[in-house]
Every structure is written in structure tokens, then in C-alpha cells.
Amino acid sequence: MKEIVDIGIESLALGFLLMIIPIVGFIYFQVKIVKETLIALFRMVIQLSLIAFYLEYIFEWNNAWVNVAWVSVMILVGTFTTIKRAGLTYRFFILPFAISGFISILILDAFFLGFVIRLDYVFDARYFIPISGMVLGNALNHNIVGISNYFNRLSKEQELYYFLLINGNSRKNSLAPFIRSAIKSGLNPLIASMSVIGLISLPGMMTGQILGGSSPVVAIKYQILIMLAIFVGCSINLMLSILLANRFAFDSFGRIKSNLFKK
Amino acid sequence: MIKCENINLSFPKQIVCENFSFEVATGESVCISGPSGKGKSSLLKVLMGFMIPQSGKIQVDGLDLNSDTIATIRNKMIWLPQNSNLPVDSADELVVLLQMKEEQIRKFNQFLEQLGVKEYGGDRSFNEISGGQKQRIVLAACLSLDKPIILLDEPVSALDDYSIDLLFATLGSLPNKTIVSTSHNKKWLDFCDRTIEL
Incomplete structure (x- = not known):
């Protein structure tokens, strides 16, 4: 080497x-x-x-509690950043976005570190922190795009939402076009970058591993796994964020709360 | 039946109504009339639970309008918004958004024909048609949902006399519908059974 x-x-x-x-x-x-x-x-x-x-x-x-605490801090920083960048008010969104972050990391780390890489110790700092960080960092960017799209459209196109709330047959249906658009806008850049990876982009993690002395084959296998983890993590995080935020963003009459946005 | 009792609705700089009461019987067509900007559309929004009055009581078919009953009440209604500035691009998109079933799509096409806008159905872009034509397509979509209460916000403001006649014929062919509308168009006021002055 x-x-x-x-x-x-x-x-x-x-x-x-x-x-x-x-x-x-x-x-x-x-x-x-x-x-x-x-x-x-x-x-x-x-x-x-x-x-x-x-x-x-x-x-x-390499202590599990310290590692979990570190990842928790990353999730909370991501939550606050998402809310701030999307121009939303903290009081409605801290809980739903933080819960989404925790659930998506829990699923991903348990699956990839426990079942796929099969680590004996899933909280091993060398795997647990960088993989969680990669997923959270990417989820942050895509969440900001998706969440901003969702609430901006709901705010600008309120009449469509209310039209569907009356003429459609449920609140779920009236939110469906807004959710579809948010998921598309949030995940489209990731789909685009996944489709050209290796052609016009060499990902940082893979490059880092190769520079660090790993064989390109091992680096690529990790990169494929991390891309899967990022895509799944971003999708779960965005979809959960929207679904959980919906519980706080509307009043008991299904109206969009007027103070969702920071003035 | 729709029953509004002692409704007080005001905005920071405008009083829409004070102790305002009215009833609309099942099958009756009523028009809320009054000068522009007086709050006619707001009153329709009160009936749909999109605006909550400062005080007063609203009943629809014996149900008090509140957060527990709102979904049931809304399920009885269709609403044609003013000007139909909806960000929708085609009749096909309306079918998808409203998740219409086969029978509703058949009725939608029937109403498009009755309202004289059949040729603008399908995937034809709303960018190619006038506001009045778009409004009639949206109305056709709403009517195909076949709900008992029809709320129409300025339904004839963008229509010519011929199109208004088609609308009258279409609405006249629907049995036992309760219609609450807003307008100050003379022809429309004459069509309605009763006018409520705001």
C-alpha cells in the first residue's frame, strides 16, 4: 500500500x-x-x-453513548438548518424534522451497518459516524429543497389546496399533488447525480478512500453502498418530514396555519 | 338546509357582517349580493370552514359546523372559486387531481358538452383558452362529483350571454341541488330563487 x-x-x-x-x-x-x-x-x-x-x-x-450523542447532535443541527433555510418557524417543525432524522438514521444504520456490512459493533465510530454523517449531510440538502418546495407551493397555491379539500374526497388527496411535487424536487438532483456518478463525477468518499490507500474495488463497493444509503436516507427523511410536519402545519379545520413562515 | 345565525365576521380593517343570519332551504338557489370587496367570497369561505367567524353559528343539514363535523360537511359541497385561477393546466389534470372515478369522468364529459367546452377537454392546455372557458371546465369537473350543495363564487363574471344561458340550462337540469352563489350580475340574480344582500 x-x-x-x-x-x-x-x-x-x-x-x-x-x-x-x-x-x-x-x-x-x-x-x-x-x-x-x-x-x-x-x-x-x-x-x-x-x-x-x-x-x-x-x-x-469508541464509546457507543458518545457516538450516539455525536450523531444526535448532527441530527439536531440538520433539523435547525433545514428549518432556517426553508424560512419556517422553529416551534412547529423542530419535533417532526428531528424525529424524521432519528428514524431515518436508525433504519439506515441498523440495516447497512448491521445487516449489510455486518459489523460486530454497529456503533463503531469509524463506520457509524462517517456513514451517518454522509447520509445526514445529503439528507439536509435534499430536505431543504423538498420542504421549501412543499410549504412554498402550499402557501402560494392555497386556492388549489382548498379547492381540492372541498371538491376532492379527503385531506390526504388534497395534499397529494403538493407532496408529489416536493418529493420530486427534493430527490431529482440526487437521481441525476446517481445516474452520472463515475462518468462526470467521482464522489468524495471514494476518492478519499483511494487516496487513503484502499483498493479502488473496495472503495467502489463502499461508494455503491453509501449511495444506496444516501438515497434511501434522503427519501425516508423527506417523506417522513412532510408527513410528520403535516400534523403541526394545519389547524383542526385543515387550514394552513398562517404563522408557519418566518417573517 | 344551510342555516347561519348571528354571524359576526371582520378583518382588522373591515367588518364583513354583523349579526348576519340567513337560511337556504334544500334545493333552493340563493345569491349573496353586494358591492365588490364587501366580503361575499369570505362568506362562502365561512360556509366551507376556511374562515371562522368571530361569533355565530353555522349548521349544514342539521350538523353544527365545527372541527369534528367539517369533513362531513365539506363532503356535501362542491366549490367553484372566483376566476378559477387554479394552477391546473388541463381537463385531464383535473381528472387526476380530483381522483375521478369512471362514472365521474363520464359525467365530466357530459357536463363539458352541456357547458359548450367539450372541445377544450382532454389534455388541451388551459393556456390556449379563455378564463371563461377554463371556469366552465372547472365547473364541469365539480358538477361531475355530484354533491348536494353547490357553492359558486362569481360564476358568470367571465361568461358571455350565450355561455350564461348554457350554464342556466345545465344547473336547471340538476334536481334538488342547493346552490349558494355570489354575484352582482343581473341575469344571474334573476336566475336565483332569492338574493341575500350583504
Whole structure:
């Protein structure tokens, strides 16, 4: 196995020079996301540095409770981020989105780590944390798209919802077109990326494993599994989020609550 | 029968009605009339439970309108929204959205013919037709659901005289339907059994 080439701090800093190109582009086209980009960049560096530090310890301890606590924190951060990015109010959505996150991770980790990879110890930090993280990270992006689509459409097309509520034969049917559209919009990008994976995109995890010295065949097998886990995780999370959120987003007359959106 | 007793409905800057009461007998057609912006459509929304009045009592076929009975009450109604600005692109899409069964689809086609818009049915895009034609297609879809109470919000505002006559003939052919509508169109007011001034 070849030794991996480490990246020096200077080389890492050099990488940041490339950011000049998009920033110049943003300034040229007067796209007001320079500040946001720089903050996100700063956060990424700090968060990843801290994680590198934490993971060292977490891997060393390899304690089920600590690992579960770590994944729980990831789920809660994902929940808050989804609500914030979708422009919704916290009080109605923390519970449904957090429950969806926990259930989807529970199903996926139990299935993939327990039955597919057949780990003796499913909470093994080296598997449990990165796989949960990959699924949650992807689920976050797709949940934000799907959930935003769902509530924005319900809000903008209220008349259609009310039309179907009266003329259709159930509340379930009146929400069906909105749910279909949300699931499609949330998962379409994932379907598209799955269909071109290996052709125009080499996924980060696989690349990382190969760079880390794994054989490409092993890396690809893991990548296939992780893609399956991501797709299933995103689907379960999005569908559950919508179904559970429906219990909080409507009043007893089936009307959309007026204070769902952050002002 | 629809019974509204002492309805008080107001918005922050507008009083729609105060101690407003009215009854609509089964099989009767009634039009709520009044100037634009007075809140006629809001009153229809009260009957459907989309707006809750500050006070007052609403009964439909002996059922008090509340969160327990709302689903049953709504199941007795069809509603044609004003202008039919629904984000729906074709008659076929309406069939899917309303999850129509075979018998309802047959009736839908029949009503499309009666309302003079049969050629615009199927998958023909609503972008190619006028607002009035779209409104008649939506009405045909609603009527095919065959429910006893018909709520029509400004049903003739986008129709010419010929289309209004087709609508009268169609509604006239439906036995024992209770119709509650909003309009200030003279021809429509004459068609209804009674007018309620808001």
C-alpha cells in the first residue's frame, strides 16, 4: 500500500487562493453572496478543524453513548438548518424534522451497518459516524429543497389546496399533488447525480478512500453502498418530514396555519 | 338546509357582517349580493370552514359546523372559486387531481358538452383558452362529483350571454341541488330563487 502524501498547511493555504476566481466573479456580476461565501468558508475551516480534533478522541474512546450523542447532535443541527433555510418557524417543525432524522438514521444504520456490512459493533465510530454523517449531510440538502418546495407551493397555491379539500374526497388527496411535487424536487438532483456518478463525477468518499490507500474495488463497493444509503436516507427523511410536519402545519379545520413562515 | 345565525365576521380593517343570519332551504338557489370587496367570497369561505367567524353559528343539514363535523360537511359541497385561477393546466389534470372515478369522468364529459367546452377537454392546455372557458371546465369537473350543495363564487363574471344561458340550462337540469352563489350580475340574480344582500 502506498503511503498517502500529506498536505502541508502552506499547500492548504495555497488552495484558498483559487477562491479569488469565484469571488471576483461575484463582484463582477454584483451577486451579493461574497460575505455569505466568506463566512461559510470560515465556518467550514473551523468546523472541520474542530471535527478533526474531536474525531481523534471519539475514535479512540469508541464509546457507543458518545457516538450516539455525536450523531444526535448532527441530527439536531440538520433539523435547525433545514428549518432556517426553508424560512419556517422553529416551534412547529423542530419535533417532526428531528424525529424524521432519528428514524431515518436508525433504519439506515441498523440495516447497512448491521445487516449489510455486518459489523460486530454497529456503533463503531469509524463506520457509524462517517456513514451517518454522509447520509445526514445529503439528507439536509435534499430536505431543504423538498420542504421549501412543499410549504412554498402550499402557501402560494392555497386556492388549489382548498379547492381540492372541498371538491376532492379527503385531506390526504388534497395534499397529494403538493407532496408529489416536493418529493420530486427534493430527490431529482440526487437521481441525476446517481445516474452520472463515475462518468462526470467521482464522489468524495471514494476518492478519499483511494487516496487513503484502499483498493479502488473496495472503495467502489463502499461508494455503491453509501449511495444506496444516501438515497434511501434522503427519501425516508423527506417523506417522513412532510408527513410528520403535516400534523403541526394545519389547524383542526385543515387550514394552513398562517404563522408557519418566518417573517 | 344551510342555516347561519348571528354571524359576526371582520378583518382588522373591515367588518364583513354583523349579526348576519340567513337560511337556504334544500334545493333552493340563493345569491349573496353586494358591492365588490364587501366580503361575499369570505362568506362562502365561512360556509366551507376556511374562515371562522368571530361569533355565530353555522349548521349544514342539521350538523353544527365545527372541527369534528367539517369533513362531513365539506363532503356535501362542491366549490367553484372566483376566476378559477387554479394552477391546473388541463381537463385531464383535473381528472387526476380530483381522483375521478369512471362514472365521474363520464359525467365530466357530459357536463363539458352541456357547458359548450367539450372541445377544450382532454389534455388541451388551459393556456390556449379563455378564463371563461377554463371556469366552465372547472365547473364541469365539480358538477361531475355530484354533491348536494353547490357553492359558486362569481360564476358568470367571465361568461358571455350565450355561455350564461348554457350554464342556466345545465344547473336547471340538476334536481334538488342547493346552490349558494355570489354575484352582482343581473341575469344571474334573476336566475336565483332569492338574493341575500350583504
